[in-house]
Amino acid sequence: MTSSPRISATHGKPYTIGLVQMRCDGSPAENLKKAIAMLEKAAAQGVQVACLPELFLGPYFCQQEDAAQFDLAEPVPGATTEALGKIAKKTGLTILASIFEKRAAGMCHNTLVLILPNGALGGIYRKMHIPDDPHFHEKYYFTPGDLGFRSFTTPEGRKIGTLVCWDQWFPEAARLTALQGAEVIFYPTAIGWMPSEKQQLGAAQADAWETVQRGHAIANGVYVAAVNRIGYEGAKKDGLEFWGGSFIADPFGRVLARASRDKEEIITAVVDPALQEETRRAWPFFRDRRIEHYGALSAHHGSLPEEKP
């Protein structure tokens, strides 16, 4: 399942992706500065497509419901996409960055932007699945995305799928993104342990998080790249310890790179479209989907009559 000379179909050239795992508890200006420095370092290492963690500009404000936090929202395009456009142009990077998007007064999204190497805004994805749980009050802040699931083909011919954090638990999201042609799906993330749960459940939670995304890689024959923040944020015994563990998996679900739980670092891997082609030939799941029987995926539980023997 390594890239093979036997595969001669038309497909793109390999490219290097990088995930910037960082602490995000500083001010927006500090975090932007650090992100830019790490992006420059990534580019110097040969990274061509880089992704920052979810809402990297500041602490994860969704731990509480606080109307003042809406001051952090900004338009897209705006100051942050402009700053990142400059660094993209300078370095030649394609950049994926997660922004608290202000779309209108009192109406915001959790948005992933694609910045092209010429500095232009190449596209946006608005987070479709919005969580709301203790410490993750996102339904208070974010209107669910209305753009659907997306894969973008860059001018270099790279096929970039875009999802965000909570989306990573939904097989529908990965499938719909892959069906649009993605070679790699990026998942900027802010996920962590509650101190009260970590000892009993921490290992299982982090393992489930990685496993379900490796499952998407396997089921869809697609690279998956998840980038998380690190560090402790919030009240001393009642905050969140972001668990890092950013990783890149290949279309066979093999982990190519995995970051630490507690260090700022850049991890990289090569996305090889030939390996995607070869993996899907070996296990041709897309060939065998029973699309005429999937209609009930557009319904909730119990919408179908249950079989009773």
Add this chain to the structure above:
Amino acid sequence: MTSSPRISATHGKPYTIGLVQMRCDGSPAENLKKAIAMLEKAAAQGVQVACLPELFLGPYFCQQEDAAQFDLAEPVPGATTEALGKIAKKTGLTILASIFEKRAAGMCHNTLVLILPNGALGGIYRKMHIPDDPHFHEKYYFTPGDLGFRSFTTPEGRKIGTLVCWDQWFPEAARLTALQGAEVIFYPTAIGWMPSEKQQLGAAQADAWETVQRGHAIANGVYVAAVNRIGYEGAKKDGLEFWGGSFIADPFGRVLARASRDKEEIITAVVDPALQEETRRAWPFFRDRRIEHYGALSAHHGSLPEEKP
């Protein structure tokens, strides 16, 4: 994420499931006799719902396309469901068994039958996703199922989801089965290594197989129980080494029991509906599905316009 006294919702009682991992290279009569003996042993161990491997009555005949193999097909209900009905009645087991179903002259299915403790045929599921690859020529033998995806509620109130082998790579199959109420999804399987690939890819293939199914458990908050055969079948250097490794995972994706790669054995675990309830409360994915945006799951790749920046 252990079963908690905090959960007081209405849900069923825990029950014990068992997977019968066996060699299947004997005659139908020999395999039926062995299966019955192992089912009796499972019942004696306290198993309440037991599942046999895919097409357990004989060698995996789909390695070749051979019209004579259609002689193995039998009606459902028929001799095998009758024999299993007797053992179900004797032991009190609910039994899931995979049968080469003859539906009409020249028209067969790969069918999973549910046999109730009173010996009656409780329901059938016809394999929906049919593979066709070297050594797995199933499209030659089996018409794809026309019954859709199913969960059965037994008279005891247990909610049993039924899928078969190749289905296990399709997130749509697990999701649709879970949406119908399954507490546990059974996957009888016949999967193995080709000698020419085992050294390079064997570990990754078996790991991907387990990982994608653990992913279904996590994404759907459902127990998953996959039962494979063991042993080498077919031409000496060009056959299949079935890799065993039957396993049961809980709704958090944790592996509760895992069989060897090469021994006949019974593995068991308790399915606790209270743990399903608790897991889904902690990570409420079903709450947040964006059903109005899933329509394109009923289409193939490229049916949607691709985004070009």
